[in-house]
Amino acid sequence: xxxxxxxxxxxxxxxxxxxxxxxxxxxxxxxxxxxxxxxxxxxxxxxxxxxxxxxxxxxxxxxxxxxxxxxxxxxxxxxxxxxxxxxxxxxxxxxxxxxxxxxxxxxxxxxxxxxxxxxxxxxxxxxxxxxxxxxxxxxxxxxxxxxxxxxxxxxxxxxxxxxxxxxxxxxxxxxxxxxxxxxxxxxxxxxxxxxxxxxxxxxxxxxxxxxxxxxxxxxxxxxxxxxxxxxxxxxxxxxxxxxxxxxxxxxxxxxxxxxxxxxxxxxxxxxxxxxxxxxxxxxxxxxxxxxxxxxxxxxxxxxxxxxxxxxxxxxxxxxxxxxxxxxxxxxxxxxxxxxxxxxxxxxxxxxxxxxxxxxxxxxxxxxxxxxx
Amino acid sequence: xxxxxxxxxxxxxxxxxxxxxxxxxxxxxxxxxxxxxxxxxxxxxxxxxxxxxxxxxxxxxxxxxxxxxxxxxxxxxxxxxxxxxxxxxxxxxxxxxxxxxxxxxxxxxxxxxxxxxxxxxxxxxxxxxxxxxxxxxxxxxxxxxxxxxxxxxxxxxxxxxxxxxxxxxxxxxxxxxxxxxxxxxxxxxxxxxxxxxxxxxxxxxxxxxxxxxxxxxxxxxxxxxxxxxxxxxxxxxxxxxxxxxxxxxxxxxxxxxxxxxxxxxxxxxxxxxxxxxxxxxxxxxxxxxxxxxxxxxxxxxxxxxxxxxxxxxxxxxxxxxxxxxxxxxxxxxxxxxxxxxxxxxxxxxxxxxxxxxxxxxxxxx
Numbered sequence: 001x002x003x004x005x006x007x008x009x010x011x012x013x014x015x016x017x018x019x020x021x022x023x024x025x026x027x028x029x030x031x032x033x034x035x036x037x038x039x040x041x042x043x044x045x046x047x048x049x050x051x052x053x054x055x056x057x058x059x060x061x062x063x064x065x066x067x068x069x070x071x072x073x074x075x076x077x078x079x080x081x082x083x084x085x086x087x088x089x090x091x092x093x094x095x096x097x098x099x100x101x102x103x104x105x106x107x108x109x110x111x112x113x114x115x116x117x118x119x120x121x122x123x124x125x126x127x128x129x130x131x132x133x134x135x136x137x138x139x140x141x142x143x144x145x146x147x148x149x150x151x152x153x154x155x156x157x158x159x160x161x162x163x164x165x166x167x168x169x170x171x172x173x174x175x176x177x178x179x180x181x182x183x184x185x186x187x188x189x190x191x192x193x194x195x196x197x198x199x200x201x202x203x204x205x206x207x208x209x210x211x212x213x214x215x216x217x218x219x220x221x222x223x224x225x226x227x228x229x230x231x232x233x234x235x236x237x238x239x240x241x242x243x244x245x246x247x248x249x250x251x252x253x254x255x256x257x258x259x260x261x262x263x264x265x266x267x268x269x270x271x272x273x274x275x276x277x278x279x280x281x282x283x284x285x286x287x288x289x290x291x292x293x294x295x296x297x298x299x300x301x302x303x304x305x306x307x308x309x310x311x312x313x314x315x316x317x318x319x320x321x322x323x324x325x326x327x328x329x330x331x332x333x334x335x336x337x338x339x340x341x342x343x344x345x346x347x348x349x350x351x352x353x354x355x356x357x358x359x360x361x362x363x364x365x366x367x368x369x370x371x372x
Numbered sequence: 373x374x375x376x377x378x379x380x381x382x383x384x385x386x387x388x389x390x391x392x393x394x395x396x397x398x399x400x401x402x403x404x405x406x407x408x409x410x411x412x413x414x415x416x417x418x419x420x421x422x423x424x425x426x427x428x429x430x431x432x433x434x435x436x437x438x439x440x441x442x443x444x445x446x447x448x449x450x451x452x453x454x455x456x457x458x459x460x461x462x463x464x465x466x467x468x469x470x471x472x473x474x475x476x477x478x479x480x481x482x483x484x485x486x487x488x489x490x491x492x493x494x495x496x497x498x499x500x501x502x503x504x505x506x507x508x509x510x511x512x513x514x515x516x517x518x519x520x521x522x523x524x525x526x527x528x529x530x531x532x533x534x535x536x537x538x539x540x541x542x543x544x545x546x547x548x549x550x551x552x553x554x555x556x557x558x559x560x561x562x563x564x565x566x567x568x569x570x571x572x573x574x575x576x577x578x579x580x581x582x583x584x585x586x587x588x589x590x591x592x593x594x595x596x597x598x599x600x601x602x603x604x605x606x607x608x609x610x611x612x613x614x615x616x617x618x619x620x621x622x623x624x625x626x627x628x629x630x631x632x633x634x635x636x637x638x639x640x641x642x643x644x645x646x647x648x649x650x651x652x653x654x655x656x657x658x659x660x661x662x663x664x665x666x667x668x669x670x671x672x673x674x675x676x677x678x679x680x681x682x683x684x685x686x687x688x689x690x691x692x693x694x695x696x697x698x699x700x701x702x703x704x705x706x707x708x709x710x711x712x713x714x715x716x717x718x719x720x721x722x723x724x725x726x727x728x729x730x731x732x733x734x735x736x737x
Contacts, residue, residue, distance in 0.1 A: 104661075312705065
């Protein structure tokens with residue numbers, strides 16, 4: 001090969017090497033840029049279906065601690081324990097709950113006494129989702145046999161045993177005290193703040209493959225002058241020694257501005273009525289309608305709520321007089337109605353449930369290892 | 373001085389507080405126990421004094437009748453006269469109570485020895501009565517989990533830097549964006565409070581210094597009492613009084629209510645406080661929860677008291693740790709560090725112990 005051809009060959013070889021491998025039929029497309037959406041939960045209410053004439057509670061509302069206590073007293077004791085009738089229901093409530101044999105509180109110790117069976121929902125409609133995949137509520141490896149509801153929009157096969165349990169309790173019906181009190185407690189204290197982080201978003205109105213993570217915020221709501229949270233405020237995730245204290249995640253997709261997720265086990269922060277929990281919701285799914293301006297979103301959380309945690313919360317909260325519940329009866333009914341995740345004895349440990357949530361857009365901050 | 377600084381100085385010239393040559397001694401019924409942050413008030417026997425947040429400054433005492441048995445007022449003799457920061461609040465039966473800076477003073481019936489502070493943060497109302505060291509306007513002292521800290525008027529934590537010399541700041545430009553110097557744009561008139569000085573910075577501004585160390589904020593502290601900048605880039609918070617000592621087995625963990633104290637295994641500690649009044653009109657003066665839900669925190673045979681922590685003997689002869697004279701327990705439902713399953717407003721005799729010494733927020737306890 002003469003020098004010219006050699007030089008040409010070397011030049012061509014060098015050009016090929018710097019150009020890299022020859023491309024195939026099409027270049028690999030660059031991965032689309034993704035972004036993250038964040039929301040802070042403001043509203044969290046048990047999904048309760050109230051008919052106009054309370055048809056779902058044909059025998060009336062559930063009996064309360066106070067009523068059971070009052071019925072048990074002789075006329076003489078009624079006068080004695082209420083200072084001849086001057087102490088009203090609210091103030092005699094502590095004694096109404098101290099019906100345990102050793103003056104123990106039956107809401108804190110729910111198996112000490114046996115009360116009349118609790119009146120539960122007998123209606124056919126409820127909000128929620130089909131969690132067990134059956135149409136008739138038969139037992140499955142993960143669930144216990146139970147009755148199903150029909151959604152008010154006509155969708156059959158709805159599982160919502162939580163509603164069946166509390167739907168005839170005065171305070172748990174729409175607008176009742178325990179949830180409003182918890183709601184305001186969170187707003188004013190900044191405790192129990194849940195953050196929803198949606199990552200992997202290619203288009204905020206349509207994204208096929210997103211990850212939805214749940215965190216606790218250590219920052220309170222930034223409120224406007226009327227007391228409403230300001231959208232697009234910043235909230236820092238709660239960590240300890242650099243580790244996220246919550247952070248469970250599930251996969252989802254956004255279609256036409258509506259986020260729907262697959263189901264997974266999620267542990268959430270909770271504060272309400274002076275009590276702290278971190279309830280575990282199994283097979284939790286989220287449906288969130290994101291407002292066109294992205295400043296807010298509302299939707300439903302459905303899944304199986306841990307019964308023991310729920311009863312512990314109810315037992316310890318304040319406001320039993322206004323809630324008009326009866327803890328021992330609720331304990332028994334809760335175990336009879338539980339429809340999710342049987343234990344080794346076949347007793348289901350979770351209640352199918354649905355919650356209505358409302359959120360505001362938020363910037364979610366991940367602190368560094370030192371919490372900064 | 374830069375022109376802007378001159379303009380501010382001209383418009384807002386403020387004479388800084390001048391200390392009197394000597395401060396008036398307290399009344400005979402009160403003593404001052406020196407602390408890093410100033411003084412803690414005590415009575416003539418050394419028993420800690422308290423104030424009640426429900427008492428309005430300059431108003432009457434709200435603690436009467438049964439309350440006054442638990443929180444005895446510090447009474448003044450008949451011939452006592454108000455002076456300086458010490459005033460007299462009329463009570464029933466022509467008695468009068470001493471008040472400091474308008475807040476009536478009390479002792480606590482469950483304090484048994486001089487220095488006991490068993491009433492501090494009780495019912496989120498009662499606080500140890502203190503007299504903080506004088507600070508210039510715009511500064512304050514905050515009680516936190518890290519002790520009593522120097523803060524600004526918005527309770528934002530202040531820092532000093534190892535790199536700085538005596539009354540000399542080395543933090544300029546990029547550094548000053550991360551560590552904004554605490555500016556002193558007022559003209560200093562008269563004497564500045566002891567331990568305080570004003571530093572002329574290389575950029576023409578003036579900066580406050582405490583004990584010769586220029587003061588800074590940290591740009592990533594977003595709220596009151598945050599200390600994200602501590603031990604970062606050679607900076608440190610200014611601790612006037614460290615927090616009380618804990619036994620070596622005590623740990624702290626983040627909970628949903630804040631940082632709480634726990635045992636060596638991370639189980640939340642609960643103090644049984646039977647001194648609380650019943651929660652309701654016809655409440656019961658004993659816990660409502662079943663005893664089997666609570667485990668006493670056992671003390672080893674050689675366990676020694678430290679700080680607010682002591683050892684008590686149970687009826688069965690075993691030894692149990694106590695905090696501020698309240699026996700300590702864990703709750704059987706708590707499984708993970710930070711769990712708060714023992715916090716039940718219905719049974720408000722169980723108190724968690726926050727690392728910052730305050731009550732658990734949101735618990736109503």
